[in-house]
Amino acid sequence: VGGRSTAVRMLGYVPHDEAVALMRSADLLFLPMQNLADGAHVGIVPGKTYEYMASGTPILAAVPPRDVRDFLTAAGTAFVCDPADVGAMKAILREQVRRKLAGEPPPAHNRAAIARFERRRLTEHLAGLFDRVVAGVA
Numbered sequence: 001v002g003g004r005s006t007a008v009r010m011l012g013y014v015p016h017d018e019a020v021a022l023m024r025s026a027d028l029l030f031l032p033m034q035n036l037a038d039g040a041h042v043g044i045v046p047g048k049t050y051e052y053m054a055s056g057t058p059i060l061a062a063v064p065p066r067d068v069r070d071f072l073t074a075a076g077t078a079f080v081c082d083p084a085d086v087g088a089m090k091a092i093l094r095e096q097v098r099r100k101l102a103g104e105p106p107p108a109h110n111r112a113a114i115a116r117f118e119r120r121r122l123t124e125h126l127a128g129l130f131d132r133v134v135a136g137v138a
Contacts, residue, residue: 074113
């Protein structure tokens with residue numbers, strides 16, 4: 001509202017390795033998504049969700065119920081709220097600033113929950129499915 005924030009930097013496009021380094025150096029990542037009608041499902045999980053989880057950096061996730069929220073909650077580093085809940089976003093931001101100023105450590109991430117989304121593991125799973133389809137087992 002008005003002036004520029006000293007807490008937010010807009011960098012535009014950066015190479016992937018630089019983006020990952022920036023994610024890991026951040027105090028808090030923001031993952032906003034759209035609000036959905038009751039009972040609706042998100043058709044896709046944004047790719048940055050997996051990058052954010054792998055970084056181990058705390059995440060303010062303004063996301064609808066189900067898939068994305070479930071993945072982030074299992075990862076252990078996300079503070080989730082509904083996409084339209086501005087009050088909850090403010091409360092999460094205030095709490096994270098308080099924690100940072102108090103020198104409290106960030107929440108621990110659940111490596112096992114995150115590992116299930118690693119590319120190598122997913123590729124092995126897909127290859128196994130292909131093997132079963134080709135063998136006529138699936």
